[in-house]
């Protein structure tokens with residue numbers, strides 16, 4: 001009986017917009033790729049301090065990030081498409097964070113989790129980077145000190161929306177290249 005209730009709790013992802021009839025369903029490649037990417041995001045947790053503990057809670061059984069298709073963490077930038085920066089980033093750590101970002105293949109997304117990663121937080125000092133967007137582009141900011149797991153999940157959902165709706169051509173666009181150039185990247 002229990003397995004039945006578990007099965008009842010499973011929700012099937014919505015199919016993309018398209019045309020359907022007897023025995024066929026047609027949609028565009030963008031939408032199919034977006035659907036697949038959205039539900040198989042591989043995060044790379046770059047956790048340096050207390051916000052990382054909140055992320056551990058987000059991964060654990062109660063909040064269970066696996067429900068969103070992101071249970072497979074990657075500690076190699078080459079097998080990750082979502083960089084999650086959680087915690088205080090010292091200026092000395094900046095070049096390492098940037099190298100990790102540069103080693104990730106496109107398409108890649110970034111979440112800045114917590115006040116420290118977003119803006120330096122309470123550490124308005126000479127040694128702390130006052131926001132990771134000074135060295136790498138950020139897609140979603142999650143506020144809080146620390147943010148609760150619900151907020152981190154909300155950030156993941158916002159990333160999923162970006163991933164699902166992103167044009168396949170965006171990464172080749174002049175606007176995207178110009179944005180990377182602003183950070184001194186190609």
Ligand code: SF4
Nearest residue numbers: 050114115116145146
């Ligand atoms: S935002 Fe707050 S909880 Fe998160 S790393 Fe900074 S001090 Fe710690």
